[in-house]
Amino acid sequence: MTLLQVEGLGISFGGLRAVNDVGFSASAGEIVSVIGPNGAGKTTLFNMISGVYLPDRGRVMLDGQDVTRFEPHLLARMGMTRTFQNLQIFQDMTVLENVIVGFHLAERGHLLADLLALPGTKRRSAEVREKAMALLTRVRLDKAAEQVAGNLSYGALKRLEIVRALAMSPRVLLLDEPAAGCNAVETEEIDAFIAELAATGIGILLVEHDMKMVMRISNHIVVLDHGEKIAEGKPDEVSRNPEVISAYLGTVDAEQDEQDEEDEKEATHAVG
């Protein structure tokens, strides 16, 4: 069953077509990876799907409903959320509080009951605390629960961001370079964790530079280069595709390509 469907998505910044006519789909429990050289438009594509950028062209369908141009908070309520390559953490809150915020949609209570701190409110808070701790334990952050998030290492914050997203019980989860900046052991852990999540039926969309990881855990791979989809398919198909190999390793006119990439990087940087 198709959970997320992306059709002909495109956006231009000034005259530059950062992403052009990209489409693919993801089902429940499937891990779909988006790969491509630096500046290929992977993060821009993610930003459009998750409502951070408004696409110029194309559609995003979530469970058959058109959610193009929906704001991130609405998408979160509909079961789609994401993590960021450069982290979006509540730095001044504790680690536990960060996860508890993720539960807030489920924690809806009456304003009056909250104000009076009625037993129902207290019970709900205690339950949420417990669930948040359970999530933290899964990524070995339970010992750091009471620390201010800003003090944690980059790798730990990456894991924290993922469990905060999980607190919302999403149906579709977009992970932007979850293993970036993590060491080999941490990468392997995240790797196993993502596979575990997919096994519970969450559709996962992944941008990752670690090719070994991508090839190991993906069900389906979409390859972008210069904002266009140049290939898609199963990991072993994609890794043998000559176009993909040339995008990564360069061809005879590689120097020109590199120049283009630089331009694109600058352009996406300017708007990001």
Next chain:
Amino acid sequence: MDALMQFLLSGMTVGAVYALVALGFTIIYNASDVVNFAQGEFVMLGGMITVFAHAAGLPLPLAALIAIVLTALVGVALNKLAIEPARGAPVVSLIIITIGASIVIRGAAQLIFDKQLHRFPSFSGDEPIRLLGAAILPQSLWVVGGAFFIFIGLWVFFTKTLTGKAVLATANNRLAAQLVGINTGWVMTLSFSLSAAIGALAGVLVTPITLVAYDVGVGLALKGFAAAMLGGMGNPKGALVGGILLGLLEAMTAGYLSSQYKDAVAFIVILAVLFAMPQGIFGAKRTERV
């Protein structure tokens, strides 16, 4: 001794008003990083609308309620018409927009109302209460009580309710708040209306003592800003303490030095805070993670 007591009491009264203005600053600053210089106009609107609604024959409590609601709507309009369309602009631009908005509101008030000084009767009469050798107006008690009531109300709202926590989350990281499903646009609207309503309430409480005219907002905004800076921008506790401290400083200066220098105190405070401790009394040291 009697004189000191008198200065303390009048300082508390003025300080409570500054604290209310500073609380207004704090709420909007927390939600959007914007220092809203139209905050003083909310106080003015609260006073002016009450005056004219009361003059039109409405009972005072009803007139005050109408003033607070209307001012809250002005706050929402300010956000929708001036701040939201400029979303993504640098914070400094947004601050300049609020200065522009304050000029517009002041001009409109001058046209719609008039240029006269106004007041309405005190809530509990004008018979001074004797207290430890000093005299205090019953209305002063209303002002001080009102400030504490609002402060406690805000504290409960921000620490005990999910909505209040959503505002804090938005203040901490807007994008992250959106990702967990918080409607940050709504949080902004809420913050502006709350802030405007608190400003208006301050206007309603203080008008019987200080009178109101279309142009009282500028001074109040600057004093409230000084108070917020002194206490630590963005911290409600800082707003309360900063406001009262500034009020006391002013009263002492007026009493022991010269009332001519009273208004200079706020500006000396701003400078001193910026030089000596830019984060204020309760402000957290900010470090940017790279």
